[in-house]
Amino acid sequence: MNIRSVDIYILDIPTVRPHQLAMHTITAQSIVVARITNEAGLEGWSEVATIGGASYGEGTPEAIKANIDKYITPLLIGKDPTHFSKIMFEISKAVRGNHFAKAVVEEAMIDLVAKSKNIPAYELLGGKIHDSLPLAWTLASGDTGKDIEEAKEMLQKKRHKIFKLKIGKGDPHKNIDHVLKIIAAVGDQARVTVDVNQAWDETTANYCIEVLQDGGVSMVEQPLPTWDNEGMARLTERFKLPIMADESANSVHDVFQIIKHRYGNCIALKPCKHGGLMETKKVAAIAESSGFGLYGGTMIESSLGTAACASVYATIPELEFGTEIFGPMLFKDSITVNDLQFENFEIIIPDGPGFGMEIDLDKVKHYARGYSYNLS
Numbered sequence: 297m298n299i300r301s302v303d304i305y306i307l308d309i310p311t312v313r314p315h316q317l318a319m320h321t322i323t324a325q326s327i328v329v330a331r332i333t334n335e336a337g338l339e340g341w342s343e344v345a346t347i348g349g350a351s352y353g354e355g356t357p358e359a360i361k362a363n364i365d366k367y368i369t370p371l372l373i374g375k376d377p378t379h380f381s382k383i384m385f386e387i388s389k390a391v392r393g394n395h396f397a398k399a400v401v402e403e404a405m406i407d408l409v410a411k412s413k414n415i416p417a418y419e420l421l422g423g424k425i426h427d428s429l430p431l432a433w434t435l436a437s438g439d440t441g442k443d444i445e446e447a448k449e450m451l452q453k454k455r456h457k458i459f460k461l462k463i464g465k466g467d468p469h470k471n472i473d474h475v476l477k478i479i480a481a482v483g484d485q486a487r488v489t490v491d492v493n494q495a496w497d498e499t500t501a502n503y504c505i506e507v508l509q510d511g512g513v514s515m516v517e518q519p520l521p522t523w524d525n526e527g528m529a530r531l532t533e534r535f536k537l538p539i540m541a542d543e544s545a546n547s548v549h550d551v552f553q554i555i556k557h558r559y560g561n562c563i564a565l566k567p568c569k570h571g572g573l574m575e576t577k578k579v580a581a582i583a584e585s586s587g588f589g590l591y592g593g594t595m596i597e598s599s600l601g602t603a604a605c606a607s608v609y610a611t612i613p614e615l616e617f618g619t620e621i622f623g624p625m626l627f628k629d630s631i632t633v634n635d636l637q638f639e640n641f642e643i644i645i646p647d648g649p650g651f652g653m654e655i656d657l658d659k660v661k662h663y664a665r666g667y668s669y670n671l672s
């Protein structure tokens with residue numbers, strides 16, 4: 297059954313609390329949702345997210361939608377989605393970059409094909425190795441006391457025992473103080489990592505990471521800007537704690553260079569950065585071949601995008617740093633009828649057809665900017 301139509305929606309969904317990163321504070325998350333319909337009327341759905349307009353990275357929801365509508369949709373219409381790898385190869389020849397746009401259409405095709413075969417999407421990716429995966433939570437309320445309360449609640453509910461702290465905004469000394477207070481409060485029961493989101497220069501990173509390492513932080517994510525790969529290599533050489541490449545680790549080619557030159561020593565996976573689930577598996581394989589540790593990352597997708605991430609992460613042999621696909625818990629509302637399950641500090645890999653999520657169309661209509669259904 298070939299593809300009849302492609303609909304791309306931008307949805308703005310409020311978060312349960314402000315989520316403060318170095319460059320932006322999220323109060324409503326903008327997600328991009330794809331619906332690909334075949335000639336029989338069967339639908340595949342998927343989602344990617346960006347953070348803070350153009351402040352986190354080059355990809356914006358508006359650009360993702362515009363580029364799919366104009367350049368990618370014509371390459372999808374009339375094609376058999378069963379051959380999603382061939383279609384993505386053809387798209388890669390006509391459309392440079394645009395990884396988020398490529399990811400959301402590839403994932404919608406995978407959801408559609410898996411549903412048409414009545415199997416979970418992970419069966420199209422080699423099958424799952426894990427039934428559940430460890431799940432970190434990001435403490436980013438912008439207030440140390442509130443973060444400590446939140447961490448204690450998560451521990452008590454057996455939701456999370458890995459906490460990633462978003463730092464990099466404001467005075468680095470205050471950032472350090474904030475991290476050390478949280479470690480003093482919950483460090484005996486939880487692993488604490490930090491994500492600087494490119495906010496430091498190398499000099500700042502040198503003195504901050506030294507204190508953080510001595511204070512018990514177990515990993516530092518993207519301390520330097522993406523242009524400063526050589527600085528990342530020097531930090532990796534200097535410190536014992538792992539230095540993770542996130543914003544700098546996009547295509548398979550980027551990741552190969554990071555590994556070759558040790559611009560970090562572990563990688564945050566995110567299907568949207570890599571351009572889809574198949575590309576994510578390639579990145580994971582390169583990392584595995586070199587002994588680099590992996591992290592199942594998020595761009596803070598809601599339940600649909602998180603289920604897609606979970607489906608591919610479940611097929612990767614080892615995620616040394618676990619995952620952080622907590623997105624659904626940060627959203628005030630859901631666009632799926634069913635929810636993902638979280639148990640005993642882990643996320644359960646959904647087993648239903650496709651990504652295992654049933655779309656709540658009324659919610660999509662409610663949150664989508666200018667909802668319309670394309671019957672082309």
Ligand code: MUC
Pocket residue numbers: 347434436462491493542593594595596620
């Ligand atoms: C990032 O840079 O890792 C992931 C978790 C979170 O709080 O922000 C994202 C983005």
Ligand code: MG
Pocket residue numbers: 491493517518542543564
């Ligand atoms: Mg990060």
